[in-house]
Amino acid sequence: MVNELLFPRQNRLEHLFYFMIAFALLGPTLGIPLTEEFNLTFFRIAFVLLAGGLIIRWAMQKNLETVSLYPVRWYAAFFAFWFVYGVISLTWAVSIGHGIRYLIFLGMMMPLALSFPYFIHSGTNFWRTQRVLFWVFAAIVYFAVIESITLIHLPSSRAFGTDQATVTSVFTNQNDLATCITLGLPFLATALFMLDLEKKHKILVYATGVLAIYALLATGSRSNTFFALPLAGLALAVLVPQVVPREKLTKKNIGRALIALLAALLIANVLSAIFLSDEAREQARTKLASTLGFLLDINKGSWDLEEGGQEVVQGETGQSATVRKYLVLNGLRFLQDSHFLGVGPGNIEPLMQGAPKVNKVNMHNWWVEVLVNFGVIIFALYMFLYFWMLWRLYKLASLKHSPEVGPVIRWGATASMLALTGYFFGGMAPSTAIHFTPMWICYGIGLAVIALGENRKKQLMETGNREQAA
Known part of the structure; x- marks a missing residue:
């Protein structure tokens, strides 16, 4: 069955494409949890099968059209x-x-x-x-x-x-x-x-x-x-x-x-x-x-990260607006420190840990x-x-x-x-x-x-x- 699915015929790959985009929207809802941090979703399975089918098609026909x-x-x-x-x-x-x-x-x-x-x-x-x-x-x-x-x-x-x-x-x-x-x-x-x-x-x-x-x-x-x-x-x-x-x-x-x-x-x-x-x-x-x-809470607190304490600033509507503001300000500081080359893929998260005025x-x-x-x-x-x-x-x-x-x-x-x-x-x-x-x-x-x-x-x-x- 898998071999037939991977066989590089366009109609089979096209049907697999439809399955893939459907599972992509449904996300982790349809999947098999293997560990606490990894869920083998149907989207990932369909993605790998479709990629494999395209590779086989290219290997056999030397053309992906x-x-x-x-x-x-x-x-x-x-x-x-x-x-x-x-x-x-x-x-x-x-x-x-x-x-x-x-x-x-x-x-x-x-x-x-x-x-x-x-x-x-x-x-x-x-x-x-x-x-x-x-x-x-x-x-x-x-x-x-x-x-x-x-x-x-x-x-x-x-x-x-x-x-x-x-x-x-x-x-x-x-x-x-x-x-x-x-x-x-x-x-x-x-x-x-x-x-x-x-x-x-x-x-x-x-x-x-x-x-x-x-x-x-x-x-x-x-x-x-x-x-x-x-x-x-x-x-x-x-x-x-x-x-x-x-x-x-x-x-x-x-x-x-x-x-x-x-x-x-x-x-x-x-x-x-x-x-x-x-x-x-x-x-x-x-x-x-x-x-x-x-929107008014965005102006709560200083725009200078070094001014004031390190704790999250409380606004009239809670912490969401001020935290988002300081997430951006901290991010821009990280960007400047990287000489505007970027901190690297996904590296905002480790850098943001312990950053001032944020809890995310x-x-x-x-x-x-x-x-x-x-x-x-x-x-x-x-x-x-x-x-x-x-x-x-x-x-x-x-x-x-x-x-x-x-x-x-x-x-x-x-x-x-x-x-x-x-x-x-x-x-x-x-x-x-x-x-x-x-x-x-x-x-x-x-x-x-x-x-x-x-x-x-x-x-x-x-x-x-x-x-x-x-």
């Missing part, structure tokens, strides 16, 4: 350079063990992202992939709803074995769930008006979106609820006139969209009032209502994590390619720039751009994103859309040139 990856070649090259730089930086890292562990995660997440443009080489593949991801996302959301009512937590949750009024679904904490939701909601929202779906499918997508909003409110995640999702929504409002044909932008359709949005928010709030326990509802309400106080070791900010771990060079390249991706997705989504692109690719470009835009704030919620698969999957979808869209435009241009020559 990577022509379709040409539009995203610079991303692949950057990933390779990033990984090599990380290996080199181990020479000055204070903890080789932390560095190797971090590089293992990085060495899995990069191929995960690149597997999307590799296996999604047609509109049919793209649609199949989106269907798989939709059902997995829906399962995550539906269990979050069940969890909020029953307070039954999965083993992957830090609340497992307790009756804590927290909602984490398949993730470790509520911030990870909230970030996953804000990455997925743009795909659901845009599908309702950009794709030609049957009525029953629209109802399913809409209902899943409403429950996702309910689950987001239940998490009480400030950065996702008040910053990431509104930023994505603002970007959507700006994009709509450029991605939807003008004849569809009627007052009637705009009115329907606004009513659907208001109804979704109203239903989600009503569900919160009905299903959330008093404790859970109070926790979520208190946390969300304290957003302004959270994870950076809790993906952007600063990349900067401090890998230095200015990697960070600058990463951000340049990130913004370049957003620009290329915008051009594919725009009717003006890419009128020849089909509705499915236009939808994928629009949704990916919105999700990655919202992630500017969403990336500040999880403790770390190095193994946060929803982010890497969204990144991979963006790469796949660029490869599909630009290859399609190139084919049409070549066909037109041949016709003119004839």
Whole structure:
């Protein structure tokens, strides 16, 4: 059976790819705990099998058919350079063990992202992939709803074995769930008006979106609820006139969209009032209502690490805001001490132990994590390619720039751009994103859309040139 699975036929590898991305989203929920610190997840098993299948395919055919990856070649090259730089930086890292562990995660997440443009080489593949991801996302959301009512937590949750009024679904904490939701909601929202779906499918997508909003409110995640999702929504409002044909932008359709949005928010709030326990509802309400106080707490305490005591500064809303502030300040000091080359992969954690004014070791900010771990060079390249991706997705989504692109690719470009835009704030919620698969999957979808869209435009241009020559 294993030999048949590893046999390098594209359809078998493609099916294994679908299993891999499904297990990647479900994370440690599906796996076999071997030790206290290592869980043999189904994602890791599928990843190794898929990698083995590709190696056998290359050994037998001497060709991996990577022509379709040409539009995203610079991303692949950057990933390779990033990984090599990380290996080199181990020479000055204070903890080789932390560095190797971090590089293992990085060495899995990069191929995960690149597997999307590799296996999604047609509109049919793209649609199949989106269907798989939709059902997995829906399962995550539906269990979050069940969890909020029953307070039954999965083993992957830090609340497992307790009756804590927290909602984490398949993730470790509520911030990870909230970030996953804000990455997925743009795909659901845009599908309702950009794709030609049957009525029953629209109802399913809409209902899943409403429950996702309910689950987001239940998490009480400030950065996702008040910053990431509104930023994505603002970007959507700006994009709509450029991605939807003008004849569809009627007052009637705009009115329907606004009513659907208001109804979704109203239903989600009503569900919160009905299903959330008093404790859970109070926790979520208190946390969300304290957003302004959270922002004001950032100014609590000195901006000089050497000033004052070493203890954590208490703010009006607790310690979260001040700890995040001093995590960043400590991280920037580590970066300066490394001569801006970076402290080495994963070495923020050992350096943060015993650092002033913090009680956590994870950076809790993906952007600063990349900067401090890998230095200015990697960070600058990463951000340049990130913004370049957003620009290329915008051009594919725009009717003006890419009128020849089909509705499915236009939808994928629009949704990916919105999700990655919202992630500017969403990336500040999880403790770390190095193994946060929803982010890497969204990144991979963006790469796949660029490869599909630009290859399609190139084919049409070549066909037109041949016709003119004839």
